[in-house]
Amino acid sequence: xxxxxxxxxxxxxxxxxxxxxxxxxxxxxxxxxxxxxxxxxxxxxxxxxxxxxxxxxxxxxxxxxxxxxxxxxxxxxxxxxxxxxxxxxxxxxxxxxx
Numbered sequence: 001x002x003x004x005x006x007x008x009x010x011x012x013x014x015x016x017x018x019x020x021x022x023x024x025x026x027x028x029x030x031x032x033x034x035x036x037x038x039x040x041x042x043x044x045x046x047x048x049x050x051x052x053x054x055x056x057x058x059x060x061x062x063x064x065x066x067x068x069x070x071x072x073x074x075x076x077x078x079x080x081x082x083x084x085x086x087x088x089x090x091x092x093x094x095x096x097x098x
Contacts, residue, residue, distance in 0.1 A: 033066075033075070045078050067092065 035044045056064050066084070068075040
């Protein structure tokens, strides 16, 4: 089996109603994106993000939602370079069950 250089997982969801209250809308939540160390700094992450954004558009999503660890400044730099905006209106909570 060959080496895996990168991966991503997208979760398309149907969310409630639009701002007008009339239509459902789709969003994509990016669950995982990684690039193996020996493939970093070669544009692989940007290619994965291109594919993720295209998939979201193709499936009718109106937004992509993603999260990263506070300490993962490389990911934050990538997202911000692609015009993603850090959410300052909401805190996100998690309850670990296992």
